[in-house]
Amino acid sequence: AGAIRFENVRFRYEAGREILKGISFEVPPGKSVAIVGPSGAGKSTLSRLLFRFYDLESGRITIDGQDIARVTQSSLRAAIGIVPQDTVLFNDTLEYNIRYGRMEASEAELRQAAERAQIGRFIELLPEGFATRVGERGLKLSGGEKQRVAIARTLLKGPSILVLDEATSALDTHTEQEIQSALDEAARERTTLTIAHRLSTIVAADEILVLKAGEIVERGSHAGLLEAGGL
Numbered sequence: 001a002g003a004i005r006f007e008n009v010r011f012r013y014e015a016g017r018e019i020l021k022g023i024s025f026e027v028p029p030g031k032s033v034a035i036v037g038p039s040g041a042g043k044s045t046l047s048r049l050l051f052r053f054y055d056l057e058s059g060r061i062t063i064d065g066q067d068i069a070r071v072t073q074s075s076l077r078a079a080i081g082i083v084p085q086d087t088v089l090f091n092d093t094l095e096y097n098i099r100y101g102r103m104e105a106s107e108a109e110l111r112q113a114a115e116r117a118q119i120g121r122f123i124e125l126l127p128e129g130f131a132t133r134v135g136e137r138g139l140k141l142s143g144g145e146k147q148r149v150a151i152a153r154t155l156l157k158g159p160s161i162l163v164l165d166e167a168t169s170a171l172d173t174h175t176e177q178e179i180q181s182a183l184d185e186a187a188r189e190r191t192t193l194t195i196a197h198r199l200s201t202i203v204a205a206d207e208i209l210v211l212k213a214g215e216i217v218e219r220g221s222h223a224g225l226l227e228a229g230g231l
């Protein structure tokens with residue numbers, strides 16, 4: 001489940017210029033598609049449209065064949081989990097932050113989510129002794145550590161679609177590489193839309209679309225695009 005389809009999507013903010021100029025692509029269930037492009041290309045706009053923040057000028061977006069214009073925003077939010085660029089954590093325990101919005105989650109669910117998010121693996125990357133500190137308040141986390149919490153929090157929701165919206169853009173290259181395996185694991189066998197401005201972060205995508213000035217100007221595999229020297 002979780003097939004995403006954009007069909008000739010056109011969009012402009014208010015009466016401004018056209019931001020998306022007839023975008024078509026699909027993410028088959030369980031597959032992973034990445035959208036790469038320079039700042040201002042329309043990537044964030046595209047992800048906001050998936051959450052139905054705005055109405056389309058023309059075209060259609062469907063999830064599992066259903067036009068999202070006919071779906072409530074709350075059910076869209078239940079179906080789609082997003083890992084944003086800047087994760088805001090509460091000044092509380094790590095466990096609270098992972099459970100946030102899911103305080104009714106049982107220990108078993110939390111453990112499952114941890115496995116799905118490979119918390120075991122990402123905790124290993126944290127400072128020595130961190131694994132025993134999930135219940136401790138006021139821990140100072142680095143950017144990469146925060147993103148690992150964000151991944152776990154999102155997966156606990158059990159979404160069929162995962163949106164990684166510049167999830168590693170705020171991190172330095174080293175930290176980005178550190179959490180890449182957690183992201184790849186999260187994306188595995190889950191319909192995933194990755195948004196990024198660098199090709200380097202999206203090796204695992206089944207297909208990559210290059211968005212420039214509201215148009216898909218290239219599509220292909222990571223290796224193919226590197227060869228073409230696109231980005």
Ligand code: ADP
Nearest residue numbers: 013016019037038039040041042043044045046
């Ligand atoms: P990207 O995510 O690729 O950097 P965006 O989708 O943020 O691109 O922006 C695409 C274009 O839409 C830019 O020219 C930007 O200035 C414009 N834009 C983004 N958000 C708004 C908004 N709320 N109102 C008007 N124009 C916007």
Ligand code: ADP
Nearest residue numbers: 047048051074077078080081082084101157165
């Ligand atoms: P629910 O409580 O319905 O399960 P969430 O509260 O987990 O859903 O919703 C997903 C989270 O992602 C929310 O915090 C929401 O504000 C945030 N979000 C939704 N759409 C976007 C978006 N396009 N960009 C950034 N954050 C978003």
